[in-house]
Amino acid sequence: EPEVTQTPSHQVTQMGQEVILRCVPISNHLYFYWYRQILGQKVEFLVSFYNNEISEKSEIFDDQFSVERPDGSNFTLKIRSTKLEDSAMYFCASRASGAITDTQYFGPGTRLTVL
Amino acid sequence: DAKTTQPTSMDCAEGRAANLPCNHSTISGNEYVYWYRQIHSQGPQYIIHGLKNNETNEMASLIITEDRKSSTLILPHATLRDTAVYYCIVRVGSSNTGKLIFGQGTTLQVKP
Numbered sequence: 001e002p003e004v005t006q007t008p009s010h011q012v013t014q015m016g017q018e019v020i021l022r023c024v025p026i027s028n029h030l031y032f033y034w035y036r037q038i039l040g041q042k043v044e045f046l047v048s049f050y051n052n053e054i055s056e057k058s059e060i061f062d063d064q065f066s067v068e069r070p071d072g073s074n075f076t077l078k079i080r081s082t083k084l085e086d087s088a089m090y091f092c093a094s095r096a097s098g099a100i101t102d103t104q105y106f107g108p109g110t111r112l113t114v115l
Numbered sequence: 116d117a118k119t120t121q122p123t124s125m126d127c128a129e130g131r132a133a134n135l136p137c138n139h140s141t142i143s144g145n146e147y148v149y150w151y152r153q154i155h156s157q158g159p160q161y162i163i164h165g166l167k168n169n170e171t172n173e174m175a176s177l178i179i180t181e182d183r184k185s186s187t188l189i190l191p192h193a194t195l196r197d198t199a200v201y202y203c204i205v206r207v208g209s210s211n212t213g214k215l216i217f218g219q220g221t222t223l224q225v226k227p
Contacts, residue, residue: 004158031213043159043202043217056212091158095213101147104215106158 002026004107006092012113013082021077021110023092031095032075033104034067036060036088043091049075050098082114119203124222127197133190135221137203140184147206148179149215150188152199159202159217162188193225 005024013019025032034046047057049067066078075094079086092107120138127133139148150162163170163177165186170177176189190197202220206213 033214035215037156042219043153043215045214045216048212048214050212056214089156093158098213101164102213103161103164104213105161108158109156 004092004094004105006090006107006110008110009108010111010113012115015084015114016081019079019082019112021079021090021092021112023075023077023094023107024073025075025092025094026096026105027073029094029096029105031055031098031104032067032069033093033095034077035091035093035106037091037109038085038088046077079112082112084114087112087114119205119218121201121203121218121221123219124224126224126226127190127193129195129225129227130192133188133193133197133223133225135188135190135201135203135223136185137188138185139203139205142183142205148177148183148186149204149206150175150177151202151204151215151217153202153220154196154199159215162201193223195225195227197223198225199223 007022032049035043037043045058047061048055064080068076089109091109093104095104096102147164147166149164151159153159163175165177179186200220200222202217
């Protein structure tokens, strides 16, 4: 069964450093998402991406964040200058089409630890 | 998107049916009810969704009341591996972005 994959599984970085989290969505999916989950808190929407542009972003997704689909398979989340509060699990998700009945599939997540 | 209310936690004996309730009293006519679960900080996993009819798949059944103000997710024979946080999410049918808004969910503990 096709699945969303994410690398790395765990990323440790120093405050102020840039990090890039990588995702490979399910092949032929068209809608891509990033969510995050701070330890002990609920899963929060960050951004949705379709047709090579951001379709919606939350207030969490400020200028420090950016997303890119550099080729036909990868979808990345970049944090330019990490803060301690960026420590969280980051989940990538993808969906085949815009139909409401299309399921959103999540990857296993990347645990980001900012020291 | 309509807000949902779920109990914070529930217990279930292994092998028994787990019935997880969800209230969504402000749901609109074009909003679907989705259920996801998250096992120990893994990525959320899709379970089932429905609009107004009851639905069943290999994982679970979804019972939606006639007025659509509440629903129940049923795991017919719970196993220890079903221990997870279960999220009830209501989504607008015409939403192009498809973002999911997660609440706190119900922590289901399946006990031997």
